[in-house]
Amino acid sequence: MNRGVGIWRCTACGAAYFPERLLCSRCHGQTFATEHVTEGVVEEVTVVRHVLGQNEWGPRRLANVQIINGPRITVGLRDESEPGTVITLFQDGNAPFGTAKE
């Protein structure tokens, strides 16, 4: 697991993206700087309780998270964080996860 989540910021206009883009949708620049963001604010939460074709499934908490000065991303919550909670972000593989900021 790595602390923070990598996002991509257009070096020409500053627009931030996740996942990575090929061209910036605002200025169509093609150069991006990677940036590690460590915090976001939970906006909505769901608990995925049942998945088609999966007999042994444990509930998974997902959240829509607003990165400060960045994009909204979908995050796996590893705790009971609710909307409004500031969370600390980390990456497990490529995927973003979070827990409430201590």
Add this chain to the structure above:
Amino acid sequence: MFTNATIIAAGQSQYTRRPEPGQTTHTFIRDAAVAALRDAGINASEIQGMAVTSFSLAPDTAIDLAWRLGLSLRWLLQDTNGGSSAMNMLGHALRGVETGAASSILVVAGDATGLGGYAKIAANYNIATREYLAPLGHGGPNGVYSLVTTRQMNKYGLRKSDYGHMAIAQRAWAAKNPFAVYRTPLTMEEYLSSPMVADPLTRYDCVPVVAGAQAIVIAHPDRCPHGRAPVRVRAIHNSFNYDNQEGDGLQTGISTFAHELWNAAGVTPQDIDVASIYDDYPAMVLAQLDDLGMIKDHDLAAFAQREIGERRKPINTWGGMMSAGQPGGPAGGLNGIAEAVLQLQHRAGDRQVKGARRAVTTGYGMTLYRYGGTAAAAILERTE
């Protein structure tokens, strides 16, 4: 407005939750194609064009399907835009016939993924899903649209029961559709007490995956069987990646062209008798209706309670995918078009909307990351 190209016929295969051994995507598509050609009164040898969409045709493509169906063609298309594919194919096929590229075009869509196949598709829908959503255990589109639904409830003050009106109304329509997989009437109590799938989505908010296929035939109105009204498309518009996933997903690409659509059609939402709105989730039905300008004052809750709950608006009169079943998003989209055709041709049986003359049909889909990236809408009209 198309004058040389009309929709003249529709057909479908059986819809089933559990395909029998030997039933495949290909055989369901064949059954739908045969039904549509029979309905059109056109021999397979006369068909000059075909459009197809399916999540489970691979490794075959459209040309393989043409070969397997014994169709020698001069016009061929395969579409990959999910819930918008049917609308996309409709537009291309209309232009193909209108301009003389083909005199008649068969438009087909079908899937028979099975539960295991569906799970693989859901986890590998695109690179973003495979890399950033599936490892979270997002559970396919249910996880994505549960978040969208919560946003919509918060923004518009919707209650869970507001979505229930839609599930219940569509189930009542499905009771009159012999092809629907779920036809037993649904009560609000049953809806509200059904198992939670992905909060706030419960069982009846999630489309049941089925195996099946749909087909329609596009041709000159003169080819329409005697005594049947061909269906003309007054206007059709599409949108792809309308906001680069930078919004909240509560609008769809329909919002970018709705005014142009109505202007081009020369009619207003008040002129619509039947609506086929792509119903992958109840929240997205309301979003599309609002984008179309069909919800007064953007009051989604009042619309759900009065127009849908009190059955004032005939919406998804075949039961929608929520009750009839979703044979993959692509075929689900074609189902709505086929139903509009049957309604406008006054051939919808027990569910016929009396005197139906105009319909609106939509498509929505291809969840890029946080919500869908494709959308389309068309205004259809019965020609006398």
